[in-house]
Amino acid sequence: MKNNRRIIRGAAMLLAAGLAMGGLGACSGDKPSGEVTGNTLTVWCWDPAFNIYAMQEAEKIYQKDHPDFKLNIVETPWDDLQTKLTTLGQANQVDQLPDIFLMQNNAFQKNVLAYPDLFQDYKNAGIDFKQYPAGVVAYSIIDGTNYGLPFDNGAAIDALRTDVLTQAGYTVADFTDITWDQYLTIAKDVLAKTGKPLLSGQAGSSDMIMMMLQSAGASLFDAKGNPTITDNDALLASIDMYQQLVKAGVFVEVNSWDEYIGTFVNNSVAGTINGSWIIGSITSAADQSGKWDITNLPKFSNVSGATNYSANGGSSWAITSNANYALAADFLKATFAGSTEFYDTILPSSGALANWLPAGESKVYAEPQAFFGGDAIYSKIVDYAAKVPSNNTGAYYYEARDAVGAAITKILNGADPATALAEAQSTVEFAMQ
Amino acid sequence: MPRTIPRSTTALDTESDKQKRRFGIESRRSLTGWTFLLPASLLILWMNFYPMIQAFILSLKTGKGTRLNFADPLWYNYERLFHDDVFLLTLKNTFIYLVIQVPIMLVLALILATLLNDPNLKFKAFWRTAIFLPCAVSLVSYSLVFRTMFSNDGIVNDALLGMHLIGSPINWLAQTGTARFVIILGLVWRWTGYNMVFYLAALQNLDYATFEAARIDGAGPIKTFFYVTVPQLKPMILLTAIMSTNGTLQLFDESWNLTQGGPANTSMTMSHYLYNLSFRNNPNFGYGSALSYAILIMVAILAFIQMKVGDKRD
Numbered sequence: 001m002k003n004n005r006r007i008i009r010g011a012a013m014l015l016a017a018g019l020a021m022g023g024l025g026a027c028s029g030d031k032p033s034g035e036v037t038g039n040t041l042t043v044w045c046w047d048p049a050f051n052i053y054a055m056q057e058a059e060k061i062y063q064k065d066h067p068d069f070k071l072n073i074v075e076t077p078w079d080d081l082q083t084k085l086t087t088l089g090q091a092n093q094v095d096q097l098p099d100i101f102l103m104q105n106n107a108f109q110k111n112v113l114a115y116p117d118l119f120q121d122y123k124n125a126g127i128d129f130k131q132y133p134a135g136v137v138a139y140s141i142i143d144g145t146n147y148g149l150p151f152d153n154g155a156a157i158d159a160l161r162t163d164v165l166t167q168a169g170y171t172v173a174d175f176t177d178i179t180w181d182q183y184l185t186i187a188k189d190v191l192a193k194t195g196k197p198l199l200s201g202q203a204g205s206s207d208m209i210m211m212m213l214q215s216a217g218a219s220l221f222d223a224k225g226n227p228t229i230t231d232n233d234a235l236l237a238s239i240d241m242y243q244q245l246v247k248a249g250v251f252v253e254v255n256s257w258d259e260y261i262g263t264f265v266n267n268s269v270a271g272t273i274n275g276s277w278i279i280g281s282i283t284s285a286a287d288q289s290g291k292w293d294i295t296n297l298p299k300f301s302n303v304s305g306a307t308n309y310s311a312n313g314g315s316s317w318a319i320t321s322n323a324n325y326a327l328a329a330d331f332l333k334a335t336f337a338g339s340t341e342f343y344d345t346i347l348p349s350s351g352a353l354a355n356w357l358p359a360g361e362s363k364v365y366a367e368p369q370a371f372f373g374g375d376a377i378y379s380k381i382v383d384y385a386a387k388v389p390s391n392n393t394g395a396y397y398y399e400a401r402d403a404v405g406a407a408i409t410k411i412l413n414g415a416d417p418a419t420a421l422a423e424a425q426s427t428v429e430f431a432m433q
Numbered sequence: 434m435p436r437t438i439p440r441s442t443t444a445l446d447t448e449s450d451k452q453k454r455r456f457g458i459e460s461r462r463s464l465t466g467w468t469f470l471l472p473a474s475l476l477i478l479w480m481n482f483y484p485m486i487q488a489f490i491l492s493l494k495t496g497k498g499t500r501l502n503f504a505d506p507l508w509y510n511y512e513r514l515f516h517d518d519v520f521l522l523t524l525k526n527t528f529i530y531l532v533i534q535v536p537i538m539l540v541l542a543l544i545l546a547t548l549l550n551d552p553n554l555k556f557k558a559f560w561r562t563a564i565f566l567p568c569a570v571s572l573v574s575y576s577l578v579f580r581t582m583f584s585n586d587g588i589v590n591d592a593l594l595g596m597h598l599i600g601s602p603i604n605w606l607a608q609t610g611t612a613r614f615v616i617i618l619g620l621v622w623r624w625t626g627y628n629m630v631f632y633l634a635a636l637q638n639l640d641y642a643t644f645e646a647a648r649i650d651g652a653g654p655i656k657t658f659f660y661v662t663v664p665q666l667k668p669m670i671l672l673t674a675i676m677s678t679n680g681t682l683q684l685f686d687e688s689w690n691l692t693q694g695g696p697a698n699t700s701m702t703m704s705h706y707l708y709n710l711s712f713r714n715n716p717n718f719g720y721g722s723a724l725s726y727a728i729l730i731m732v733a734i735l736a737f738i739q740m741k742v743g744d745k746r747d
Contacts, residue, residue, distance in 0.1 A: 082712065082713070083712050086711070086712050086716050089498055089499060089716070090498070090499060090716065090718060092499060110714075110715050113497065113498075113715075114497045114498030114499075114715060114716050115498045115499065115716075117499070203604075203607045203695070203696065204607075204693075204695040204696050204697065253604075253607065254584070254585055255580070255584055255585065255604070255606045255607055256580060256584065259584055259585065259586075262586075395715060396714075396715060398713060398714050398715075399714050399715070402698075402714075405697075406696075406697035406698055407697075409695070409696045409697040410697055423518075426518075427518060427519060430516070430517065430518075431714065431715070433513075
């Protein structure tokens with residue numbers, strides 16, 4: 001009994017201390033946001049090593065001409081950002097928004113259409129969007145108006161372990177400008193000779209399919225935004241190839257993102273196809289330095305409009321309706337859309353690749369990268385990015401992607417593709433009602 | 434407390450005086466009660482009932498984002514639920530969890546509580562803490578730990594391979610049956626100790642004489658359990674059954690963190706689908722609210738049935 005009382009007293013004291021500290025924390029946290037002046041912009045974005053770092057460098061560059069300028073960067077992971085955005089939009093609390101925030105390209109259409117009152121467009125920002133790849137800008141164009149400034153480059157790459165390829169008697173050149181059928185043949189051979197598959201990915205995620213689709217300029221929606229999951233030649237070809245890759249053991253399906261990264265960091269898979277941002281994860285395995293190289297994607301031989309280029313992910317900056325518009329627009333124009341110095345700073349230290357095409361002409365992009373066997377991979381990627389076909393993601397991108405992901409799981413378990421895709425189509429049509 | 438005032442002390446008291454004084458004391462008494470009740474009641478009204486009414490009104494509306502209008506017909510969103518294949522699938526999943534997990538968990542909790550209530554048991558405090566401890570773990574962290582344990586190269590596959598029970602790793606979370614099994618296993622691990630504590634508390638309130646009487650009458654431990662312990666614990670079993678049913682129908686964290694609803698939505702729960710509808714996909718708060726009311730109605734019906742079946746007091 002005595003013991004219990006002591007525990008309770010201890011707990012009460014801890015609680016009191018916690019409350020006091022929480023109170024203090026709140027006080028010190030309040031100060032910076034309290035000093036709202038004409039020189040401060042608040043930004044929401046995620047990833048300290050990438051987006052936040054880029055914002056901090058942009059702040060330094062803008063400060064050279066505007067010494068009083070300050071950024072208040074709030075780290076907000078994308079999932080939280082989407083939830084906040086929905087909540088604020090639904091409750092109409094525009095004054096709680098920051099000036100600028102980062103948004104996944106795939107979520108742009110949906111959010112601008114559902115909550116148009118949260119955004120300001122780029123009409124009066126004086127930014128030349130012709131200096132960006134058309135496919136990337138298209139994500140954030142709604143009714144012909146630009147709502148996003150592309151930042152993070154999502155151009156897809158085929159990253160390969162050169163040491164494993166050498167063992168099997170191949171080079172990266174054998175994987176460049178090839179078709180998926182050729183890829184499958186070589187990959188089977190590599191698997192047979194070295195025991196290493198060349199691809200991995202999350203089961204039920206349709207990232208690979210979406211990249212294959214976009215490489216042919218196709219998507220799950222037509223130009224009017226109607227779902228085209230049935231009668232979609234590019235989709236059928238993609239699913240068929242995906243199935244062949246998985247059945248041949250060339251593509252290993254895992255359950256989580258960490259497992260996916262683990263497959264190539266732990267040497268069990270000798271390559272990956274993804275957005276160029278995957279380089280950050282590849283280079284995290286320091287012991288594999290010099291053993292990687294990149295090339296473009298395989299293309300379909302039997303689909304019209306097929307290319308060797310695609311994209312996955314990527315994100316763009318949005319200006320909110322709560323923003324100091326003139327300052328926000330000028331800041332973005334002077335840094336993200338107009339400073340090669342800025343991109344030259346962030347590329348070597350974070351691998352943050354520009355969508356802004358003039359940056360690709362800089363010398364820094366042409367520097368050989370030791371991790372990738374001395375190849376100038378960044379100028380390669382900028383070159384790929386310019387060739388990515390544009391497609392329509394549509395406002396119902398997430399619904400369609402989930403439905404197709406479920407259909408692929410069913411097909412791999414033996415369901416008839418036509419039936420499974422028809423179900424996916426009706427699921428999306430139902431969601432759109 | 435006597436409700437009547439004692440007969441007047443002086444004969445001069447008139448009837449109206451008596452009335453006045455009675456009213457005075459009684460109203461003062463109830464005023465004290467109301468003063469204590471008022472803050473909590475107002476908070477509940479404001480934080481609980483007001484949003485519930487708003488959610489009901491919202492469930493009658495359709496539209497994207499903030500551009501909501503009353504549906505035509507008003508019950509459109511509710512009707513839509515019956516045609517929604519994904520909703521029907523999540524409904525089925527949730528009921529599979531309910532029907533399998535709740536009975537297993539409650540029986541286990543009951544057995545553990547009886548064992549731990551044995552006065553001759555050594556290290557009693559240790560066992561109780563050990564079994565209750567999973568409850569102190571956050572839902573998200575235990576889900577993530579389970580996901581790691583049951584991954585392709587996780588500890589479970591390693592152990593089974595090491596013992597030569599399986600030839601190749603089982604992809605637990607990528608198959609419908611095993612994915613549901615992992616979720617149920619996680620739920621049992623997380624919640625059995627919680628329910629056990631309720632039973633332990635109830636067991637300690639039981640009259641020890643009833644167990645002694647049973648022993649004198651020659652009943653073994655099993656007969657004592659079924660004919661003495663369980664009948665006396667009935668109100669507590671009813672309470673835990675209602676709470677567990679309620680909790681399982683609103684299951685979210687495990688579905689979201691452990692399996693992400695996969696493969697092909699076959700382990701997704703209703704609340705997970707509700708979250709997707711409102712926050713992840715195109716925000717459809719009207720339909721989401723209708724779904725939350727559907728869950729409320731199901732919880733209410735099941736609780737009502739359990740009370741009718743479980744409570745045999747006259």
